[in-house]
Amino acid sequence: MIAIGFPLIYRQGAGLLARLGDLVQPFGRRPYIVADAFVQRTYGAAVRASLQAAGLAPVFDDFRGECAPRAIAAAAARVREGRHDCIVGLGGGKAIDTAKAVKIETGLPIIVVPTIASNDSSTSRLAITYEEDGSFIGPRFMKANPEAIFVDTEVIARAPVRFFCAGIADALVTRFEAEQVVAAGKPNFFDARPTETAICLAEHCYHLIRTYGPQAVADVAAQRASSAVEKVTEANILFSGLGFEGCGVAGAHAIGLALSVLPGARGILHGEEVAIGLLAQLWLEGRDAAFMEDMLDFYGRVRLPRSLAELGL
Structure with a gap:
């Protein structure tokens, strides 16, 4: 038997972040955004403005930088309490992995928006988890690949x-x-x-x-x-x-x-x-x-x- 998986959609190009609201809108109206403090300071205002211009009501997660079980459980609880209908992973690998783990817990669509091109995990079903001290736990798997990956190459080019x-x-x-x-x-x-x-x-x-x-x-x-x-x-x-x-x-x-x-x-x-x-x-x-x-x-x-x-x- 042979098998392969694909995301539903992959978009890449310069200036794409400004269009994020229109791109996310087909997947939900109340996106829950997992992003660390640096990414929120750097891109949070632009992302929020784009999402709100499309009529969406985004909420940013208080992500502390580690894809750990306690952080995943807390984020999933906030998603349920806030009646969010899609997850956005914005940033680097650990923020994206945390967003994937929240999808595993909630079953909601996930939109991956990497701000760096430092690894190849964005399109995959894998979420690599760690203890709070950074020690490795292991992978968790979504049932299918992410619904969408949106990559702004101007953002990628501005990263170290x-x-x-x-x-x-x-x-x-x-x-x-x-x-x-x-x-x-x-x-x-x-x-x-x-x-x-x-x-x-x-x-x-x-x-x-x-x-x-x-x-x-x-x-x-x-x-x-x-x-x-x-x-x-x-x-x-x-x-x-x-x-x-x-x-x-x-x-x-x-x-x-x-x-x-x-x-x-x-x-x-x-x-x-x-x-x-x-x-x-x-x-x-x-x-x-x-x-x-x-x-x-x-x-x-x-x-x-x-x-x-x-x-x-």
């Missing part, structure tokens, strides 16, 4: 370039992990074999990253929402998200997760960890010296760590 580079790393590994899953005959995140569609997505994701990655990094460093940024944002979020969930993960993520629990790892981004994990996976695969040299050169061009020392471990 380090986040964008981490997203490139998370996308870069997708093809290589897909190859290992297929070769080993292992299941994907739908407990089935990868579809040809998922495999093609993983392969083209790699092509986009290798072709446009260095220019996109330079453009984000200059806060330019260029055509290269558009292509790599799509690779980081959409291609890699569908690819990893539809194909599965392998050594790069296993090693990256192991690195995340080492002393001193707090503050290292997920993509930076899997970047090192990919180098280890490629070495275990027996890749030749020329291939590894080319990969290390590319890492340098897109500002990725090439050693544990560069990672800060």
Whole structure:
């Protein structure tokens, strides 16, 4: 059996945040927005104005930065008490994961609005949960992929370039992990074999990253929402998200997760960890010296760590 999942709709483009009200309106009239304090300070007024202009009545969650069981339960209770009819995850990975977990608890539609392109989780069913002290608990799964993902590339380009580079790393590994899953005959995140569609997505994701990655990094460093940024944002979020969930993960993520629990790892981004994990996976695969040299050169061009020392471990 083969299987893959998709969001109902994916929209991406410059200036999209100003249109958010019209885009959210088909999913509900009383959106409950999960966003941390920084995102609320930076984008809260614009988001609120757009939603209210569309006749919606938004309420922002008091999200403290950790996708923890107590925070999830409290947010779900507020959603029920306020009779909200849709959830918006606005910001980075933990805010989005918390919004997904609230969807799991309430069954309401979820709209994902990432403000950084630092990983490929936006399109997936996964919500990674943590203890309040930041220690890892594990994933929870929505029944289906998010109803909508809306990505404003001007917002992505204004974020610190380090986040964008981490997203490139998370996308870069997708093809290589897909190859290992297929070769080993292992299941994907739908407990089935990868579809040809998922495999093609993983392969083209790699092509986009290798072709446009260095220019996109330079453009984000200059806060330019260029055509290269558009292509790599799509690779980081959409291609890699569908690819990893539809194909599965392998050594790069296993090693990256192991690195995340080492002393001193707090503050290292997920993509930076899997970047090192990919180098280890490629070495275990027996890749030749020329291939590894080319990969290390590319890492340098897109500002990725090439050693544990560069990672800060």
